[in-house]
Amino acid sequence: MTVVAEEGLERHFEHTIERDQRIEPRDWMPDAYRATMIRQIAQHAHSEIIGMQPEGDWITRAPSLRRKAILLAKVQDEAGHGLYLYSATETLGVDRADLTTRLIERRQKYSSIFNYPTLTYADVGVIGWLVDGAAICNQVPLCRSSYGPYARAMIRICKEESFHQRQGYELLMTMMRGTGAQKEMVQDAVNRWWWPSLMMFGPPDADSPNTARSMAWKIKRHTNDELRQRFVDMTVPQAEALGVTLPDPDLRWNPERGHHDFGPIDWDEFKRVLSGDGPCNAERVARRRRAHEEGAWVREAAAAHAAKRRTR
Ligand code: FAQ
Numbered sequence: 359m360t361v362v363a364e365e366g367l368e369r370h371f372e373h374t375i376e377r378d379q380r381i382e383p384r385d386w387m388p389d390a391y392r393a394t395m396i397r398q399i400a401q402h403a404h405s406e407i408i409g410m411q412p413e414g415d416w417i418t419r420a421p422s423l424r425r426k427a428i429l430l431a432k433v434q435d436e437a438g439h440g441l442y443l444y445s446a447t448e449t450l451g452v453d454r455a456d457l458t459t460r461l462i463e464r465r466q467k468y469s470s471i472f473n474y475p476t477l478t479y480a481d482v483g484v485i486g487w488l489v490d491g492a493a494i495c496n497q498v499p500l501c502r503s504s505y506g507p508y509a510r511a512m513i514r515i516c517k518e519e520s521f522h523q524r525q526g527y528e529l530l531m532t533m534m535r536g537t538g539a540q541k542e543m544v545q546d547a548v549n550r551w552w553w554p555s556l557m558m559f560g561p562p563d564a565d566s567p568n569t570a571r572s573m574a575w576k577i578k579r580h581t582n583d584e585l586r587q588r589f590v591d592m593t594v595p596q597a598e599a600l601g602v603t604l605p606d607p608d609l610r611w612n613p614e615r616g617h618h619d620f621g622p623i624d625w626d627e628f629k630r631v632l633s634g635d636g637p638c639n640a641e642r643v644a645r646r647r648r649a650h651e652e653g654a655w656v657r658e659a660a661a662a663h664a665a666k667r668r669t670r
Contacts, residue, residue, distance in 0.1 A: 367386035368386075368388065370385075370386070371385065371386060371387055371388065371391075374504075375504055375575060375576055378502075378576070380504060380505065380506035380509060381504050381505050381506060382506045382507075383449035383450065383506075383507065390571075391575055391577075392450055392451075394568065394571070394572060394575070394577060395447075395450055395505050395508065395577065396447055396450050396452055397466075398508075398572075398577065399443055399446050399447045399450075399505075399508055400443075400444075400447050400452070400457045400460070400461075400466055401466060401467050401468060401469075402443050403439075403440050403443035403444045403446075403447060403457070404440075404457075404461045404466060404467070404468035405468040405469035405471075405472065406436045406437070406439040406440035406443060407436070407437065407440040407461075407468075407646070408461075408468045408469075408472045408642050408643075408646060409436050409468075409469065409471075409472045410433050410436045410437060410440075411472065411642055411645060411646075412472055412474070412475070412476040412481070412485065412638075413429060413432065413433055413476065413482055413485055414433050415476055416429060416476060416479060416481075416482050417429055417430055417433065419479070420479070421479060425479075425529070428525050429482060432486070432521075432522050432525065435518045435521075435522065438518075439511075439515045439518070442511040442514070442515065443508075443511055443515075444457065445507075445511075446505075446507040446508050446511050449507045458650060461643075461646065462643060462646055462647040462650060464634060464643060467632065468642075469558060470554065470557055470558065470628060470631045470632055470636065471489055471492075471554050471555065471557070471558050472638075472642060473631050473636030473637060473638045473639045473642060474550070474551070474554050474636065474637055474638060475637055475638055477546075477547075477550070478543045478546070478547060479543070480530070480533060480540075480543040480544045480546070480547040481547045481550075481551070482526070482529065483526045483527070483529035483530040483533065483544065483547070484526065484530065484544070484547040484548055484550075484551045485526060485551070486522050486523055486524075486525050486526015486527065486529065487523060487526040487527045487530055487596070487600075488526075488548075488551050488552065488555040488593070489551065489555055489558070490519050490522040490523040490526060491523050491526075491555075491589065491592070491593060491596075492555045492556075492558045492559065492589050493519050493558070494516060494519045494520060494523060495559075495585055495588055495589040495592065496558070496559060496585050497512055497515060497516050497519065498512075498516055499578070499579035499580055499585075500512045500578075500579075501513050501516060502576075502579055503576065503577050503578075503579070504575055504576040504577055505577065527596070527600070530544055530600055530602075531600065534600055534601050534602070541601075544600075544602060545602050545603065548597070548602045548603075548604065548605065549605045552604055552605050552606070553605070553623060553624065553627075554631075555589075556586055556589070556590070556620075556623055557623060557627075557628045557631075559582045559583075559585050559586040559589065560582040561582060561625065561628070562582065562583055562623075562625070563581045563582055563583045565625075566581070566582050569581050569582060587617055587618075590609075590617075590618050590620055591617055591618055594609070594611075594618055606620055606621045607621065608620060608621035608622075609621065
């Protein structure tokens with residue numbers, strides 16, 4: 359391609375972003391934009407799939423048929439989200455099988471939050487309330503992300519995440535009406551998941567290498583710190599209504615800022631988890647690898663079936 363032609367394409371790309379229109383798979387895009395989208399969407403897809411594990415552990419131990427049906431539906435939804443997102447990544451020219459390899463070889467990340475264990479059934483409720491709540495806060499603005507297939511996948515995903523959040527809150531409300539031991543289980547789960555939920559939004563803006571460029575390209579619509587603050591402000595009244603205490607002595611309303619102040623986040627812990635040294639990293643990746651290996655015959659059978667249909 360000539361330099362003049364490429365300049366024209368670049369201008370067209372920039373105008374599309376300026377006019378708040380979507381970049382579609384057939385459109386020209388800068389290599390760095392494509393690489394950023396592949397990184398973000400693949401990491402998001404991996405998070406949905408690895409994210410099935412912590413709650414999946416409780417399907418066989420759900421306390422009633424109703425809770426089991428709800429949890430099964432939720433975990434299946436996460437699988438569906440992973441699939442839409444892998445499909446969105448494929449529109450950028452990467453192969454899903456290659457992305458899975460990169461995940462199990464730890465060359466690509468997934469959300470830090472899924473490296474923490476689910477110790478009691480209250481964790482299922484707290485994941486719904488806090489983790490899905492944080493996911494919604496982060497993902498609703500992504501429905502307006504500049505890459506069309508990602509933005510469209512997000513619309514359905516957010517609707518389902520919203521059901522997930524409500525089922526978690528309803529579960530916790532039920533436990534908070536129960537025995538003293540059940541209330542303690544809820545409080546203990548909140549204590550363990552609160553800080554990791556705040557870390558889901560990513561490093562502080564000053565240490566976020568990707569935010570500025572992703573905002574300029576309208577991939578991200580808000581910074582990590584803005585969304586974290588929105589989540590804290592949204593969650594404090596929900597905690598009050600539930601009757602639990604968020605484990606932060608510095609958490610208080612600041613009338614001047616019109617937001618809640620909150621205490622310092624342990625970014626060393628975040629870095630440890632990202633580097634593979636969280637409580638469950640090894641277990642999560644090993645299990646994903648095992649599932650991939652055990653599913654080899656399904657992929658082979660599907661490929662053989664498709665080949666047979668082509669020859670018929
Ligand atoms: N964990 O420069 P930034 C769910 C990485 S929700 C791990 O700020 P960026 C639903 C980051 O990727 C969870 N890595 O990066 C569910 C970058 O990596 P690099 C998934 C993190 O992209 C609920 C580096 O640090 N949601 O699954 C994390 O501008 C319940 C520097 O960071 C999404 O993925 C982290 N928490 O902003 C499922 C949402 N934070 O460059 C089951 C889409 C940052 O080394 C059960 N993603 N990193 O490759 C995003 O919005 C963005 O990618 C951010 C990070 C905000 C996560």
